[in-house]
Every structure is written in C-alpha cells, then in structure tokens.
Amino acid sequence: MTSTPSFPVAPGAWRDDAARAALRRIFDAAIHSAQPARVLARHLPPPPRGQCVVVGAGKASAAMTAALEQAWPDVPLRGVVVTRDGHVATTSRIRVMEAAHPVPDRRSEDAARAMLDAVRGLGPDDLVIALISGGGSALMELPAPGLTLEDMRALNRALLHSGADIGDMNLVRRHLSQVKGGRLACACAPARVLTLAISDVPGDDPLTIASGPTVPDPTTPADALAVLRRRDITVPPQVIDALTRPAPVPAPPNPDNRYILISTPLMALEAAADEARCLGLTPLILGDALEGESREAAIIMSGIAQSARHHDLPVAGPAVLLSGGETTVSIRPADGPPGRGGRNTEFLLSLALALRGQDGIWAIAGDSDGIDGTEDAAGALITPDTLSRARALGLDPRDFLRRHDSYSLFDATGDLIRTGPTLTNVNDIRAIMVL
Structure with a gap:
C-alpha cells in the first residue's frame, strides 16, 4: 500500500502515486466547483x-x-x-x-x-x-x-x-x-x-x-x-x-x-487551474470548447504535451494542460460491433498510443457527470507505462481502439475512474500533466 503524497511536490520528486493523486485532485476540484449547492442561490x-x-x-x-x-x-x-x-x-x-x-x-x-x-x-x-x-x-x-x-x-x-x-x-x-x-x-x-x-x-x-x-x-x-x-x-x-x-x-x-x-465548463477549468497551482503545477487552459473525433483530438494533444516536455512550449513543466468540451466517437460499420467505451476513455487510449510511453506525462479525462457514454465510469487515467501494462496482460491497445473498446482495456489495467453520479454536468474535464 502506497502512502498518500504530500503537496506541493518538489520538482524531480514526482512518483507515479503522486502524479495520479494530483490529477484526481484537479479533476475533483473542477467537479466540486460546479455543484448546484455552491452556485445556485446567489442567482x-x-x-x-x-x-x-x-x-x-x-x-x-x-x-x-x-x-x-x-x-x-x-x-x-x-x-x-x-x-x-x-x-x-x-x-x-x-x-x-x-x-x-x-x-x-x-x-x-x-x-x-x-x-x-x-x-x-x-x-x-x-x-x-x-x-x-x-x-x-x-x-x-x-x-x-x-x-x-x-x-x-x-x-x-x-x-x-x-x-x-x-x-x-x-x-x-x-x-x-x-x-x-x-x-x-x-x-x-x-x-x-x-x-x-x-x-x-x-x-x-x-x-x-x-x-x-x-x-x-x-x-x-x-x-x-x-x-x-x-x-x-x-x-x-x-x-x-x-x-x-x-x-x-x-x-x-x-x-x-x-x-x-x-x-460553465470554463468556470470548472478555472477551478482545476487553481487546484493545480496549489499542487505546485503551472496550469495552461487550452480551451473549454474542444470538439472533433476523440482519437484525433488525442493525437493533437499528444503533440502539445510532448512539446511542453521537450521544449517548454507552450508551457514549462511541471505543468498541467487543461481542456474541456465534447469530442465525438463515430461508429462505422467497417469497425465491426462496437465494444464498451465513451469519448473520454477513447481519447485516453488514443493519447497513450500517440505518446508511446513517453516519460513524464500522465493524463486524466472524464465526464463531469460521472458517466462516460453509457458506462459506469466517469473516465480513466493513463501513465507512462499504460501500454506496457496492457500488453503484459496480453491486450493489444490498437485493436481495442479500433473496436471502440477502451473501457474494457482500462478496466483490465485498473485505471478507470469511478465517481458515481456527480449530480452536475459541465461537460468533459481533461488534464495532461507534464513533468
């Protein structure tokens, strides 16, 4: 059993458990900020x-x-x-x-x-x-x-x-x-x-x-x-x-x-950014209205994250790239019967494949209502060793992505995020941590 990491974490001292805990805190802060009990009465x-x-x-x-x-x-x-x-x-x-x-x-x-x-x-x-x-x-x-x-x-x-x-x-x-x-x-x-x-x-x-x-x-x-x-x-x-x-x-x-x-989604991302600062991370909000195919959006996000990792552009690490909006998953007959998954787990599986195990990059993505598509998970979390852990279980990540079966892969690796219904809904929250 790992100990709970203390925050903020000094540069160079990040471990996998600290990175996972930080991403979950950022995600939870965004959802908490959108609770009706916090925002409705004043209006x-x-x-x-x-x-x-x-x-x-x-x-x-x-x-x-x-x-x-x-x-x-x-x-x-x-x-x-x-x-x-x-x-x-x-x-x-x-x-x-x-x-x-x-x-x-x-x-x-x-x-x-x-x-x-x-x-x-x-x-x-x-x-x-x-x-x-x-x-x-x-x-x-x-x-x-x-x-x-x-x-x-x-x-x-x-x-x-x-x-x-x-x-x-x-x-x-x-x-x-x-x-x-x-x-x-x-x-x-x-x-x-x-x-x-x-x-x-x-x-x-x-x-x-x-x-x-x-x-x-x-x-x-x-x-x-x-x-x-x-x-x-x-x-x-x-x-x-x-x-x-x-x-x-x-x-x-x-x-x-x-x-x-x-x-609104931007209000939630601003709350996530505030939490990131408390954790010693520099937040960069890339936008609250990202759309397009989930797997293609992930490839673009991978390029931005790797630029930050290697060139300190558009932000120097330790940092977190935040985005919101609603991507889509198109089901085509040629893909065969679709597996289990939603737009956030599909985004993450495509992101993991695009990153190819890049050191120093973790990510979380989930629907703020607690339900990604029709499944019982809000989303999932990926780490630098996501692909290697999946392959060690005999799973082919590219095949899971082709069949839109991202939920099943992350269920097997233990990386699904299950919040239950959150009773709010400000669309998807995505956070990519670059160290």
Missing part, C-alpha cells in the same frame, strides 16, 4: 407575488432543485423536474422524475407532459423557474404531431452513431419537439420564466443546452433537414414530413424572461 431573484412553479430537465436538475428548496425554505413551491436514472436528490416540495439517457424512453414523454401540465393557466404575477442542464434533450421528449416516441428513439440512435456534434444533434431535435426550442417558455406565458442553467456544451449556447426549451429558436426546419443530409442520416418518411409541413405558431413568451448560466 435567485426575490420571490414572486404570485405562484412559483419549478420545472427542469437534465442530469443536474434534481440537485439544482434541492439547492433551490434549501435557498427558499419558506417560499411555496410546486412543480416537476426530470433527471437521469440514478441522479436523484432529496426534495420535499418539487417532484423529481427519472428517465433514460442518452436515448429517451416513455418516462421522458411523461416528464414533458407533466411539465406542460404544471405551467398551464399561469398569470403575469407568477414565476416559472426552469432548472436546465445537460442531458435534458433526451430526458424531456414530447414528439411533434405525427411522430411517435419510437421515431424519436431511432433518430437519437442515428444521431449518436453519426458523429454529429451536440449543436447539430440538438438543432434537429428542437424542430421535432413540442417542448424544445423555446416551446416550454411559450407554454408558461404570460408568466415570467427565469432559467438557471448549467452548461455542458461548447460555447455555452443556451439554445443547445438541453435543446433550449426556454430559448427562442432562430433556426428553421430546413436547417434541421440540412444536418440530416450532411451527416447522411436516414430517417423515416414521417420525420421528413414533420420537417416540411407548416408548424403551428405558439403564443409568444413573456418578454421579461431571463436566462442565467450559473456554471
């Missing part, structure tokens, strides 16, 4: 003169609801929010529902209907607080007229496998929904809507976070059709019909509606 307005109805969707919505109830212990509240299975928090006044993610199920439809029921018949003195976070697109799904839930499930699977980025995915989903793309806010009128959101998308675009249920949508059904064609996604005729026939015009929302981002 609340005075309680309304009329009713206060709470609705919401996302992986953090239950924790946001609990934080709201704690901040307003004496304010009458009612409403309903929906979160992913296993992401519940204790509430007493507001109903918390659970549904499937990333592909919606019947409970997603039930949740959307429950929210529309909750905001029906409100007046101008009433306030709706919408608690929105990543994952809401699947958790709150009410198909447009003429479509079924199974149509939307098939579409979601096709979008996920296409490699489409989250902006394109949610553009399509907005135009096939009765609650997304601002339609939930329209249903609340004439009541005011205050949206408190935790961003999990590159660029923090409110229209993309949970498909923007409270945000006016300037895009068109033709834009959604263009995404499907560009991504070569085959959809049933009824989806095409829904995107080509005239849509009903909803009542306008209250012009005094407000939208506030209470936590």
Whole structure:
C-alpha cells in the first residue's frame, strides 16, 4: 500500500502515486466547483407575488432543485423536474422524475407532459423557474404531431452513431419537439420564466443546452433537414414530413424572461487551474470548447504535451494542460460491433498510443457527470507505462481502439475512474500533466 503524497511536490520528486493523486485532485476540484449547492442561490431573484412553479430537465436538475428548496425554505413551491436514472436528490416540495439517457424512453414523454401540465393557466404575477442542464434533450421528449416516441428513439440512435456534434444533434431535435426550442417558455406565458442553467456544451449556447426549451429558436426546419443530409442520416418518411409541413405558431413568451448560466465548463477549468497551482503545477487552459473525433483530438494533444516536455512550449513543466468540451466517437460499420467505451476513455487510449510511453506525462479525462457514454465510469487515467501494462496482460491497445473498446482495456489495467453520479454536468474535464 502506497502512502498518500504530500503537496506541493518538489520538482524531480514526482512518483507515479503522486502524479495520479494530483490529477484526481484537479479533476475533483473542477467537479466540486460546479455543484448546484455552491452556485445556485446567489442567482435567485426575490420571490414572486404570485405562484412559483419549478420545472427542469437534465442530469443536474434534481440537485439544482434541492439547492433551490434549501435557498427558499419558506417560499411555496410546486412543480416537476426530470433527471437521469440514478441522479436523484432529496426534495420535499418539487417532484423529481427519472428517465433514460442518452436515448429517451416513455418516462421522458411523461416528464414533458407533466411539465406542460404544471405551467398551464399561469398569470403575469407568477414565476416559472426552469432548472436546465445537460442531458435534458433526451430526458424531456414530447414528439411533434405525427411522430411517435419510437421515431424519436431511432433518430437519437442515428444521431449518436453519426458523429454529429451536440449543436447539430440538438438543432434537429428542437424542430421535432413540442417542448424544445423555446416551446416550454411559450407554454408558461404570460408568466415570467427565469432559467438557471448549467452548461455542458461548447460555447455555452443556451439554445443547445438541453435543446433550449426556454430559448427562442432562430433556426428553421430546413436547417434541421440540412444536418440530416450532411451527416447522411436516414430517417423515416414521417420525420421528413414533420420537417416540411407548416408548424403551428405558439403564443409568444413573456418578454421579461431571463436566462442565467450559473456554471460553465470554463468556470470548472478555472477551478482545476487553481487546484493545480496549489499542487505546485503551472496550469495552461487550452480551451473549454474542444470538439472533433476523440482519437484525433488525442493525437493533437499528444503533440502539445510532448512539446511542453521537450521544449517548454507552450508551457514549462511541471505543468498541467487543461481542456474541456465534447469530442465525438463515430461508429462505422467497417469497425465491426462496437465494444464498451465513451469519448473520454477513447481519447485516453488514443493519447497513450500517440505518446508511446513517453516519460513524464500522465493524463486524466472524464465526464463531469460521472458517466462516460453509457458506462459506469466517469473516465480513466493513463501513465507512462499504460501500454506496457496492457500488453503484459496480453491486450493489444490498437485493436481495442479500433473496436471502440477502451473501457474494457482500462478496466483490465485498473485505471478507470469511478465517481458515481456527480449530480452536475459541465461537460468533459481533461488534464495532461507534464513533468
């Protein structure tokens, strides 16, 4: 059993256990900074003169609801929010529902209907607080007229496998929904809507976070059709019909509606940078909105890390390169049946292969919600001897990467990071330590 390393660690004194512990502290600091209990209360307005109805969707919505109830212990509240299975928090006044993610199920439809029921018949003195976070697109799904839930499930699977980025995915989903793309806010009128959101998308675009249920949508059904064609996604005729026939015009929302981002990926990376400084590391934030194929992004990151290792550029070690955003994993028929893994473990396996056992470089990557893809791990950690340890177990890392089976490899090497549901979601956190 190794002893717990003390920090900061002097240059030249880093060992594998110290490097692993430091990376985990940096990752945990980013997640801790985005907890609703830490950030929500400061953004609340005075309680309304009329009713206060709470609705919401996302992986953090239950924790946001609990934080709201704690901040307003004496304010009458009612409403309903929906979160992913296993992401519940204790509430007493507001109903918390659970549904499937990333592909919606019947409970997603039930949740959307429950929210529309909750905001029906409100007046101008009433306030709706919408608690929105990543994952809401699947958790709150009410198909447009003429479509079924199974149509939307098939579409979601096709979008996920296409490699489409989250902006394109949610553009399509907005135009096939009765609650997304601002339609939930329209249903609340004439009541005011205050949206408190935790961003999990590159660029923090409110229209993309949970498909923007409270945000006016300037895009068109033709834009959604263009995404499907560009991504070569085959959809049933009824989806095409829904995107080509005239849509009903909803009542306008209250012009005094407000939208506030209470936590973002950049805020989380800044908290990670603060923790890195406490550990004696120089942090460099490379960006909070990195996109593209996971395995290709890893090759680029490998080049940056090796430049820092050998040339002290763009930063001299001991340092940590921080980045956020949401990469993608495209599943191609030629790859065969996909194995187990998410975008973060795929990123790390590709990064390990690109580094080729380079001394002095460790890395961690994980989804801040605690679930990488559909697995039970947030992500994983790699070390200079990751490849040699895998091969000593008889595993071929390149074959695992080809089959999108990164989770299985890191499970075998003991390098998975399991946090359980964190009850927040500010997208992926990646940290590469260069010593």
